Amino acid sequence: xxxxxxxxxxxxxxxxxxxxxxxxxxxxxxxxxxxxxxxxxxxxxxxxxxxxxxxxxxxxxxxxxxxxxxxxxxxxxxxxxxxxxxxxxxxxxxxxxxxxxxxxxxxxxxxxxx
Amino acid sequence: xxxxxxxxxxxxxxxxxxxxxxxxxxxxxxxxxxxxxxxxxxxxxxxxxxxxxxxxxxxxxxxxxxxxxxxxxxxxxxxxxxxxxxxxxxxxxxxxxxxxxxxxxxxxxxxxxxxx
Numbered sequence: 001x002x003x004x005x006x007x008x009x010x011x012x013x014x015x016x017x018x019x020x021x022x023x024x025x026x027x028x029x030x031x032x033x034x035x036x037x038x039x040x041x042x043x044x045x046x047x048x049x050x051x052x053x054x055x056x057x058x059x060x061x062x063x064x065x066x067x068x069x070x071x072x073x074x075x076x077x078x079x080x081x082x083x084x085x086x087x088x089x090x091x092x093x094x095x096x097x098x099x100x101x102x103x104x105x106x107x108x109x110x111x112x113x114x
Numbered sequence: 115x116x117x118x119x120x121x122x123x124x125x126x127x128x129x130x131x132x133x134x135x136x137x138x139x140x141x142x143x144x145x146x147x148x149x150x151x152x153x154x155x156x157x158x159x160x161x162x163x164x165x166x167x168x169x170x171x172x173x174x175x176x177x178x179x180x181x182x183x184x185x186x187x188x189x190x191x192x193x194x195x196x197x198x199x200x201x202x203x204x205x206x207x208x209x210x211x212x213x214x215x216x217x218x219x220x221x222x223x224x225x226x227x228x229x230x
Contacts, residue, residue, distance in 0.1 A: 031216075033218070035220075040222070040223075041222055041223070042118075042205050042207075042220030042221050042222050042223050043159070043205070043220045044220070045217050045218060045219065045220075048216075048217065056217055089157075091159070093159075098216075099209070099211055099216030100146075100147040100164075100166070100209050100211045100216050101147075101164070102149060102161040102164045103149075103161065103218065104161065105151075105158055105159040105160075106158070107157065107158050108157060108158070
């Protein structure tokens with residue numbers, strides 16, 4: 001399977017703990033996106049990378065969130081000092097080209113903060 | 115600012131009926147891209163179609179068709195002869211370029227139930 005993969009698929013953590021998620025995009029895709037999706041809503045943009053450069057970060061993203069894409073391959077999304085409001089599905093997607101192309105999504109990581 | 119509105123929260127049809135999912139968007143850019151994605155019960159979003167702002171031709175792919183009208187800022191999606199397997203949440207999305215940096219904004223989605 002050469003699609004987008006995410007790890008872990010599920011994460012339960014206690015409030016105040018740090019969590020890190022990983023995304024492996026389709027190998028030749030230069031763009032990588034992170035989204036958050038809550039029940040009954042569409043994916044909400046968090047940030048995106050072109051190769052290793054983080055080009056945009058949502059103003060909704062607090063300083064507790066950070067993302068990296070070293071070497072322009074896989075990406076990690078870290079949430080520090082988790083809060084109950086962080087509970088959501090975190091989606092990763094990748095695309096090929098300069099932008100505006102279709103994105104291919106991974107299965108997501110479901111985070112539950114207790 | 116970008117905005118995508120899917121006014122229909124849920125639609126329920128009986129198998130073989132035709133159904134249209136509405137999408138209205140707002141953008142200040144002249145160059146932008148519109149998308150439809152399907153999210154089946156299994157959860158993973160699946161790309162269906164992409165349209166750029168300079169191409170208003172309607173498109174048909176099997177039982178699926180899309181109607182793009184810039185005059186009304188709409189990009190509607192019709193499923194002909196719906197099937198139970200079409201049951202899913204469908205999202206319309208907008209990506210502006212280049213001032214929008216290709217950030218993609220999704221609508222809230224329309225949940226489609228197709229009953230046998």
